Amino acid sequence: MQRRVRFKQSLSVLLTTLGLSLGGMVLVAAAPASGETLDPMVAIAPDSTPDVTPAGYYDCPAGYLCAWVDTDYRGRMGQWSGNNRHWSAFSNSTCQTGSWNDCASSARNNGRYCDVLMYEHAGYGGTPWLLWRGEGQSNLGRRGANDKISSNSWSC
Numbered sequence: 331m332q333r334r335v336r337f338k339q340s341l342s343v344l345l346t347t348l349g350l351s352l353g354g355m356v357l358v359a360a361a362p363a364s365g366e367t368l369d370p371m372v373a374i375a376p377d378s379t380p381d382v383t384p385a386g387y388y389d390c391p392a393g394y395l396c397a398w399v400d401t402d403y404r405g406r407m408g409q410w411s412g413n414n415r416h417w418s419a420f421s422n423s424t425c426q427t428g429s430w431n432d433c434a435s436s437a438r439n440n441g442r443y444c445d446v447l448m449y450e451h452a453g454y455g456g457t458p459w460l461l462w463r464g465e466g467q468s469n470l471g472r473r474g475a476n477d478k479i480s481s482n483s484w485s486c
């Protein structure tokens with residue numbers, strides 16, 4: 331009786347091991363062939379599907395561009411539905427500027443139809459940073475945009 335139980339356990343372990351191995355093979359088979367060109371959108375947005383998404387990411391309502399004072403969608407969140415020439419018009423006491431100007435460290439485009447351009451300067455000037463519709467950027471510093479955004483517009 332004990333031998334049979336041990337055999338069953340061994341078989342179970344063996345099947346589990348085989349299952350994992352097969353799963354690994356499937357994953358390998360699904361990976362792109364080497365030399366395949368990366369989709370530029372994927373290359374630009376490496377963290378659009380992070381392993382662990384902080385809760386703040388989901389606070390952004392549909393139809394809005396959202397930005398956070400801190401990286402990883404943390405700190406106070408701001409939300410914008412239209413074009414805005416002056417982020418300095420939106421007060422934020424948790425920013426050193428006292429407004430959203432030059433303050434955002436992470437952002438998410440939860441728009442329904444359009445991409446978003448975020449700009450270095452007020453009035454849509456300076457360096458533009460594109461945030462695709464549906465994209466989240468957990469650390470704007472990776473694009474050299476930390477604490478720099480001063481205006482935004484939607485691009486459809």
Ligand SMILES: [Ca+2]
Nearest residue numbers: 450478479480
């Ligand atoms: Ca700026």
